[in-house]
Amino acid sequence: MGKVHGVAIADVLTSLKTVAECVRDIQKERTEQTRLQESARVEVERIHAMRDVLLDYLDRSFDERRDNFQQLFERLDSAIAGDNVQLAAAVLDSVVKLADSSPFKALQDVAAARAALGEKGKEWQF
Numbered sequence: 001m002g003k004v005h006g007v008a009i010a011d012v013l014t015s016l017k018t019v020a021e022c023v024r025d026i027q028k029e030r031t032e033q034t035r036l037q038e039s040a041r042v043e044v045e046r047i048h049a050m051r052d053v054l055l056d057y058l059d060r061s062f063d064e065r066r067d068n069f070q071q072l073f074e075r076l077d078s079a080i081a082g083d084n085v086q087l088a089a090a091v092l093d094s095v096v097k098l099a100d101s102s103p104f105k106a107l108q109d110v111a112a113a114r115a116a117l118g119e120k121g122k123e124w125q126f
Contacts, residue, residue: 051098075087079091
């Protein structure tokens with residue numbers, strides 16, 4: 001190949017190839033950045049959905065626990081008013097058991113069951 005204005009055409013072509021490769025690399029990076037941004041957006045939405053489910057579960061769970069405690073203490077008041085020591089002891093035992101239980105334990109059980117159901121290749125028999 002010849003020279004144009006003192007520059008070898010082969011050198012020009014090599015430079016053009018290098019520039020073309022750089023442009024392709026830039027486009028790949030932009031595509032990857034777009035993919036990563038979309039992936040991050042999806043993950044944030046998933047986190048928000050899980051947050052909403054968790055907060056709803058906790059609201060309901062603590063409301064239920066509050067109602068259970070209220071009913072137990074009403075029974076305790078009745079047992080004390082009726083001078084029923086056995087019933088009072090049984091109700092107090094229930095209060096302690098309810099206080100020892102945690103709504104987070106139930107949530108862990110649900111998460112474990114969901115994970116088990118999602119296992120591929122596992123066969124379930126009912």
